[in-house]
Amino acid sequence: MNVLECEGLVKAFDDLVAVDGVGFHIAEGETYGLLGPNGAGKTTSISMIAGILESDAGTVTVAGTEITTRTTEGKAKIGYVPQDIAIYPDLSARENLRFFGKLYGLPKQSLDSRIDEVLEVIGLSDRGDDRTEEYSGGMKRRLNIGIGLLHEPTLLILDEPTVGVDPQSRNAILESVEQLGRRGTALLYTTHYMEEAERLCDRVAIIDGGKIRAEGTRRELVELVGQRDTVNLGVVGSAQRLVDALGAVEEIESITSTEGSVEILVEGASSLLPRILDIAQQAGVGISGVEVVEPNLESVFLHLTGKALRD
């Protein structure tokens, strides 16, 4: 059974169509990533999925319950971690958790013990009574996630939870997300960091311009660009002479040169690389550096949209 099913989501702000027919599903225990640059439509999509933003068209169902801004029943199954740190700075972590616990309808008897558990999970047990305005950015981020976990949701939505976080806190957050995935919580994770999507997600949707361009596992997506590797060579001497010499190699799909470097697109770079270096030596062209780039989601995104993720 799918935990989340959304279909044909559309949202326009005046003339700007921010989301245009987005639809996907997430199975139980699956971590699903929405990968796209800023302004791709990720936050607008998950705002509709979380029942925060009214959609112009489309449906969202979480564990069999339809979600809109007006429904409340299904929202108890969703944990939402917004990109902004949505906490009261003049309240402590414990007070913030208690406030949202009440809004999630947690029973009074178990609320305090659940708050203690969440503080433990996010590593803030010893600072739980301090005002959050005194916290570091990473601590605030962890509390931001903790609020989403408070009611043990069936589906946890995380909207770029590592934006603006130092590397150490970022790694801690990613480990927490991995743990949640291992525990069987279904996760919807948006990011514009290719490495995070590759590390965390079972399936990824590439989103750009409000539309999902492709969807699948990492392997499935990479196959879209034909599993070709890129070999970048730093050249001492004539790059054109090397291009001419390599022209006879059948396995090379394409080759381009700029002053001082040559870029070769090839299947199975590791096996072909010694031969390429031999040809360069025979042609009297010195090699100052070698880089082999295997296909990744970044190259998939580039292939599908014609632009880089961070553009």
Added chain:
Amino acid sequence: MKSWAITTTNIKRLMRDPSTIFFVFVFPMLLILVLGASFGGGFTPKVGLLLEGQGEFARAFSDELTSDDDFTTVDYDDRDLLLEDVERGVVQMAVVIPADYDTKIMSGQVAEIEFVGRADQSVVQYRSTIEAVVAGESAIVRAARLLETEGLNSFEEGTTLARAMATGSTGPEVEVQTMGESLFGEDLGQFDLGAPQQLILFVFLTSLAGSAALIQTRRLGVSRRMVSTPTSIGEILVGETGGRFAVAMIQGLFIMIGAAVAFEVRWGNLGGASALLILVALVGAGGGMLMGSLFDNDEQAGSMGVFMGLGLAALGGCMVPLEIFPDTMQTIAHITPHAWALDGFAELIRRGGTIADIALELAVLAGFAAVLLALGTWRLRAKLTH
């Protein structure tokens, strides 16, 4: 229950802000005190009295001054201290009876009494009262001198006789008649006029400026996060409105009870005063909700809230009493809820009115509250989900 959680969190956050505590609770009470002390009725000026001579005439003058109900006399024995206290306003004026006062009167010379006042308009009013006491003493001296001149009595005997005559007889009296009613009532207490003005001014000011907190909650993303929980938009709106209302009520109750206890302000009929306070708080909450939903910048809303709070208060009669406004301005003033609320309190405090007597004022305030709350919640609902 969920609305209550939102409301109580609003109150908790307010109580944690030291600047809010000052402006919500301390500042209004200070203003009531200062305005009441400066402009309220029931003020008895203090006269600093320095008796340099201890003769019979000097003591008689001192006794006459002390027995005058228009003053409270404070005895001094240091001239420099007395003059310094006049300058600092500890006493409003000084009267110095010189050491040779009796000698000069007995010898038929002109005896002078020194009067020192502050360099402002009040010196004229106080001087005339002191001069009345001097005139009384002069009449006794002149009568005694006449008896001595005519050979009927010695000066001392004549003085005793004249003083006895002055005590036992009555001279011509000025009968004072007043036309119409006093603008502010006959028995208005010193703080009774200013307290309702400050109550209304500050409840509205706090509510409007407090709209910044609502915007801050939105800007922090907490409002949207509330929408993501299984809490209906209606519960969120009730909770936020409740927060604004509770803050206004807490402030209003503090001012009412504080002014009654500290300054003996009489708020009149309890039911009427309570109904007025509740409606003023609801109008304030509605205004705060509307401003909080119209603006997206909390600093902008805070500044505009203060500007509107003070502007409406001035127009509505919270700074200068409505009664001294020209007729046209009185009419214009009633576009503000402040003027209607002040009318209600005036009826209760000054004319002993009941809740029935302020039905119109209550109805108008209820109308203001309904319109502002409807607009505010409608706008905020749209902001939360679009």
